[in-house]
Amino acid sequence: xxxxxxxxGWLNSFLYFTLACSSIVFVEPSPxxxxxxxxxxLMLKKMIPFSMELPAPMLLLIIFITCNLASLYFAKxxxxxxxxxxxxxxxxxxxxxxxxxxxxxxxxxxETIFNGYVIAAMAAAVIGLGSFFxxxxxxxxxxxxxxxxxxxxxxxxxGPFVIPAALFLLLKIEMVNGREKVKVWMFxxxxxxxxxxxxxxxxxxWGHLVVALxxxxxxxxxxxxxxxxxxxxxxxxxxPILYFVMASTDLVDLFHERLGYQEYDNTRFDKQKESLEAAxxxxxxxxxGQSEMMFNHSTHSLYVRILTENxxxxxxxFIGFVGMSMxxxxxNIRKTEGVYQGYFVVILASIIGxxxxxxxxDTLHWRHFWLLLALPWCTVDSIPKQEGGVYESHxxxxxxx
Numbered sequence: 001x002x003x004x005x006x007x008x009g010w011l012n013s014f015l016y017f018t019l020a021c022s023s024i025v026f027v028e029p030s031p032x033x034x035x036x037x038x039x040x041x042l043m044l045k046k047m048i049p050f051s052m053e054l055p056a057p058m059l060l061l062i063i064f065i066t067c068n069l070a071s072l073y074f075a076k077x078x079x080x081x082x083x084x085x086x087x088x089x090x091x092x093x094x095x096x097x098x099x100x101x102x103x104x105x106x107x108x109x110x111e112t113i114f115n116g117y118v119i120a121a122m123a124a125a126v127i128g129l130g131s132f133f134x135x136x137x138x139x140x141x142x143x144x145x146x147x148x149x150x151x152x153x154x155x156x157x158x159g160p161f162v163i164p165a166a167l168f169l170l171l172k173i174e175m176v177n178g179r180e181k182v183k184v185w186m187f188x189x190x191x192x193x194x195x196x197x198x199x200x201x202x203x204x205x206w207g208h209l210v211v212a213l214x215x216x217x218x219x220x221x222x223x224x225x226x227x228x229x230x231x232x233x234x235x236x237x238x239x240p241i242l243y244f245v246m247a248s249t250d251l252v253d254l255f256h257e258r259l260g261y262q263e264y265d266n267t268r269f270d271k272q273k274e275s276l277e278a279a280x281x282x283x284x285x286x287x288x289g290q291s292e293m294m295f296n297h298s299t300h301s302l303y304v305r306i307l308t309e310n311x312x313x314x315x316x317x318f319i320g321f322v323g324m325s326m327x328x329x330x331x332n333i334r335k336t337e338g339v340y341q342g343y344f345v346v347i348l349a350s351i352i353g354x355x356x357x358x359x360x361x362d363t364l365h366w367r368h369f370w371l372l373l374a375l376p377w378c379t380v381d382s383i384p385k386q387e388g389g390v391y392e393s394h395x396x397x398x399x400x401x
Contacts, residue, residue, distance in 0.1 A: 007108040011048065014039070015101065015109065019116025022367065023124035023161065024151050032367060033090075040097050051103035054096070054377055060321040061092050067314030068288045075287025076294060084289025091370045098374035106378050110343050113375065114168050117368075121165030122189055124150040124158060125196035132199055146254055147201040159197045159205025160357050161368055164350040166193040166209075167216055171342040173230060174222040187230075191237050201258045204360040212353030219333060220345040271297040275308040285311035302358035322373065326351060329376035336380055347375045 018035040025032065042048045068085045075081035102109045128150035131142035142148070147155040169190045176183055197209050217227075246252060274295055278286060288309050291299045299305040307315040329351070332344040350372050354363060363369050 007105040007112070011101075011105075012108070012112050015112050016116040019113050020119040020123075022117065022371075023120035025157075025367070026151050026153060030367075036094050036097065037090075039101075040093050043097055043100065048097075049100065049104055050096075051100035051377075053103050053379065054099055057099075057321050057324055057377070058096070060317045060324065061095070063317040064310070064314055064321065065089055065092060067285065067310045067317065071285030071287045071310050071314065073287075074282060074285065075290050077290065078287070080293070081287045081289045087365055088288065091365065091367065094367070095370045095374045098371055099377045102375055102378035106380075107340055107343070110340075110375065110378055113371075114343065114346075117371075118165045118168060118189075121162040121193060124152070125162050125193050127151060128158065128196050129192065129199065146250075148196060148199045150196075155200040156202045156204060156361055157366060159200035159202040160208050160354060160363075160366075162193045162196055163205070163209050163212055163353060164346065164368070164372065166190055166197070167212060167346045167349055168343075169193070170216065170230075171220070171339065171346055174220075174226060175339045175342060187233065187237075191234075195241060201254060203258055204357045208353040208357040211356045212349040215349035215352050216345055219348065220342050222342075267297060268300045271295050272299055272301055272304050275299050275304050279304075279308045279311075282308075283312050285309050285314060299362060300360060302361070302363045305362050305364065322351075322355070325373045325376045328379060332376060332378070332380050340380075344376070347372060351376075 014035070018032060018039065021031040021035060024030055029037075039048065043050055065085075065088070068088055072078050072081045072085065098113070102113070127136070127142055128148035130136045131139035131150070132148050136142075142150050144155050148158060149155045150158050152158040152161065169186045173183055173186050173190065176186075194209070197205050244251075275291060278294065286294055286309055290309055291297075291305055299308065303315070303319075306318055310318075326348065329344050329348045333341055333348065336344060354366075354369055354372065357363060
């Protein structure tokens with residue numbers, strides 16, 4: 001039996017548990033980090049096969065890491081810079097590990113990863129919403145100035161984290177025929193996740209969700225009648241929530257405040273301009289993790305940080321890597337049908353949403369960013385003709401299987 005036809009039971013369970021723990025990140029290292037480091041160690045021990053189908057993205061990441069290390073020569077605080085580069089290198093290793101697993105075990109690994117991720121997102125959303133409405137003891141631990149942060153350190157990370165799970169549930173709602181009770185629970189879960197994003201009061205997360213939904217509806221051609229029904233249900237479900245928000249003066253004020261221009265936005269844009277000017281003066285970069293040291297402020301932009309800290313070559317290699325991952329995902333969308341096409345649409349929409357988010361927030365060290373960038377490398381070659389709409393019946397043919 002070929003590798004892509006059989007995902008070992010122990011690896012399936014371990015992968016599911018790892019992803020199910022991925023929202024517990026208020027401690028360092030997180031449970032997700034510990035479990036992934038075990039997976040990486042198993043790969044180094046050759047207990048998990050390493051995929052040789054990733055040479056081009058690997059080359060770009062090697063160039064990016066080299067630029068990270070080379071830029072440390074110019075670092076104001078090389079010790080902090082080295083620590084920052086080590087975290088980046090670890091996240092690259094997680095990409096290699098997850099990328100190898102999905103490249104070899106294909107759709108079976110994708111299903112396990114998505115199912116575990118939904119558990120993590122739902123746990124974070126339920127804890128966050130329960131804390132928002134003060135239903136749990138120690139609710140303040142999961143809040144940040146009236147905004148949900150759940151088991152994350154920042155609401156701006158919590159909001160984007162749950163969006164891929166919301167898209168995945170939307171896909172399942174569209175694809176499942178019959179099983180009405182299951183669809184109802186999926187629909188409720190989608191509402192819960194969407195509400196959690198809203199109450200994170202993260203402007204970037206709001207934009208992220210809108211962009212991701214737009215990409216999803218544009219690329220995934222579901223049943224039009226079913227989709228219209230889902231949209232109507234979403235609108236009807238939103239009415240009582242909207243009424244509750246409008247009835248609360250505090251919530252209205254907080255939404256109004258977050259939708260408006262913030263005083264610190266001027267500082268943010270000034271520091272980004274200062275960072276870009278520094279990038280022109282230091283084309284090899286000022287050193288990984290040095291933005292806060294040099295400008296007394298975060299860049300609040302993935303692109304500005306990489307260009308400033310790792311130089312033009314580091315920026316080009318990273319953008320090339322991300323672009324190659326998106327192109328691979330788009331090719332998979334064109335080669336697949338049914339629910340597995342939907343998987344790749346969810347991945348593409350989530351990545352594009354995160355790239356939008358990255359204009360306003362530095363996402364380089366977000367664990368789920370690197371996870372999503374690994375999933376497109378579940379490369380496919382061809383598909384069989386499909387009938388019906390029940391997702392359990394769909395399969396994919398691969399070039400080596």
